[in-house]
Amino acid sequence: MSQLPNSIEARDIAFQMHSYTDARRHEEMGPLVIEKGEGIYVTDNHGKRYIEGMSGLWSVALGFGEKRLVEAATRQMETLPYYHTFTHKSHGPSVELAEKLIGMAPVPMSKVYFTNSGSEANDTAIKLIWYRSNALGQPERKKIISRVKGYHGVTLASASLTGLPNNHRSFDLPIAGILHTTCPHYRTMARDGEDEAAFAKRCAQDLEDMILAEGPETIAAFFAEPVMGAGGVIVPPDGYWEAVQPVLKKYGILFVADEVICGFGRTGEMFGTTTYKLQPDMMTLSKQLSSSYVPISALLVNDTVYQPIADESHRIGVLGHGYTASGHPVASAVALENLKIIEERDLLGHVKDISPRFMSRLTGLLTHPLAIETRGIGLIGAVEVSHEAFAATPGALGGKMNLEMQERGLISRNMGDALAFCPPLITTEKQINEIFDIAEASLDAVAKAVG
Template identity: 80%
Template sequence: MTHRPNSVEARDIAFQLHSYADARRHEDVGPMVVEKGEGIYVEDLNGKRYIEGMAGLWSVAVGFGEKRLVDAAARQMEKLPYYHTFSYRTHGPSVDLAEKLISMAPVPMSKVYFTNSGSEANDTAIKLIWYRSNALGLPQRKKIISRARGYHGVTIASASLTGLPNNHRSFDLPIPQVLHTTSPHYRTMHRDGEDEAAFARRCAQDLEDLILQEGPETIAAFFAEPVMGAGGVIVPPEGYWDAVQPVLRKYDILFVADEVICGFGRTGEMFGTTKYGLQPDMITLSKALSSSYLPISALLINDKVYQPIADESHHIGVFGHGFTGSGHPVAAAVALENLKIIEERELVAHVKEVSPVFQTRLAQLSERPMVIETRGVGLIGAAEVYHPELSKTPGALGLKVNAAFLDQGLISRNMLDAMAFCPPLIITERQIHDMFDLAERGLDAVASAP
């Protein structure tokens, strides 16, 4: 008989492979086991309480332990625990949620397609873009452009869109149809004497140069987050979107706005699309859609995208794509209730009210040793750290700071050496101060260590 370890930690090490972890290191250090959560806090198996400064994975908008979402899930489980949306079938929650999302959309949209994660939503967007190109008799128009340091997921196609080397290394990615253009990170990418406006214009020119180099007739779409999240919380420089969008329109290139992190209030508007005046043809949504209480995501497409796809499915006789859990009734019911909470409690207005405190305290971290840049908008931000010795290995300093934050009772996430802050939208001004007080103590502890 195989021996089964007794503790949760030991069983985890024995049986589970973790995302975004060094598997060998995990065998040595083991996991932190999170046992429960309430509001902006979570508690580990040993009873230690933490401020969840990342809202889980950028996603628990209404906080942990929201009973209305638990009750919504239970009611739907009793009524209809599962059904699908294949082959001319549907159910009430998916219809209601699709209608709700179309009504909320920041620009006119025609249809919603449900998936289970942001990765799947972006992956599906690529498939629909290729399908549409074939429907229009443009089989050569298949290339997709995204940006260095962008993050769009981890499926084969969406990981190819992602512009982070460690999402490509040893996975044989990116696939050939995906190209990457300049990251809009002003501090690391600008040239001497180039202000933000000039840098933004050069980013747009780099994009146009890539389009011309590849051939405009081969470029189908451009994917971008309104504000880059997992690539380091990169806020677009002044004039960036005003310079980029005309390039896309000039060459009739579809624009896909990845709102997986920005959507539902994070930037101080319901959508990042509104915050930056974007005009996308497709929008991907997830995370705060259900506050991640259950997996669900959505792809919104406008009529320009939908009509050729509908024609092609009619020509073939079927739209040959789908997921077992697409529009899952329980996940859809939870998402609907979550959106009600966001609206009823006016959480977007709350973000606008408290974000000046958040951004002020974030900026004040630059007064700490090792912090070389802070950047953010709304209730999302990052503090980048540097040390001449510890930064020789990218990410090594970030890991130390992350561990110091945990010791203080704060959960952050180091993206190499950028420390992210993305708390639940319900966070209060007092709790913002508490969070950054812990961050300051953690940074000071690392700076003073021998």
């Protein structure tokens, strides 16, 4: 037997596959190995400290090392480390969390179904939408519309909802019946001479045209993020949601708000649904629900959705769907404590207080010759750099910027040529300045390198 590699980097290359990674390039460059975290900072296995400018994956609301979450997990592990919610079984933490989420919901909701990731929550939503259509005697009403550049996950169905080409290429996706309408990104999608108001109305018209072309009786639901996250932090233009929602109501199409990134304070309100005055029939939640200390997600459904599903499960004798860890007691206990901390510390108020500084520093990047757009709201934003300045393929300059910031101690994420900033909700004004000081220095360094 050959000798096994010794360093953790070598062992990683030898044994592990990674998400959103070029596998061959990873074999050459290896991983950044993070060993510990505290507050908004993480430290690698060589002792170098970084600002985690992405909250991990848009998700660590309370930062790293929040002892109350560790204690909540420990208490629950000592009491009931696992139980399920199949076949009329339940346990206290999942009941309490479901009750809490129904009480927090920005629009009337009836029931909560727990899953383990945003992908699973959206996948489950699709299944239940199809199930409901059959229950209503509308077997033809199965098509689902999402948006170009939308992000809803990576399972077969949720990846089909996702409107990003690399989530489809060589996976034989999207599956049949998933459609994609116009992305509400004004700078790249508007026509010549079209102002934002006209663009918002056209997005709604494009949606209605698709519905009419496919047949309104075949369209079951529309999935959308209040603010698009992994598609490049795309903030909808004024009037967009006011134009889109009446189209859905006109044709009796369910609206699923994907709050996986926006939920629990990211936009300055508890939900993006509140920020944009949305009226969804279903909501998917994850990430900041537990600050990602433990995997958990949730699907909220209103009574219009729930009642036909309940009737159909009674007719069949069972709702044939479930996950081993749905409503896991440890994850539920951590989520409850996480939500309690968000409320006790008024982190929504904190986000509102520091968002002006965040947005000011973000928009200030536009003065740099490499920057072509900034966009954001609350404590989420992005700067887009012009790949033309690098004379290379789209995404090359963004990738170079991402590595430069990491070298300088700031972890971001480039989505093509858009660099995202999504720091923990606990971030201070001083730390916001640190983030953007590094971003500015990185822009200068990259400009010098490619100039």
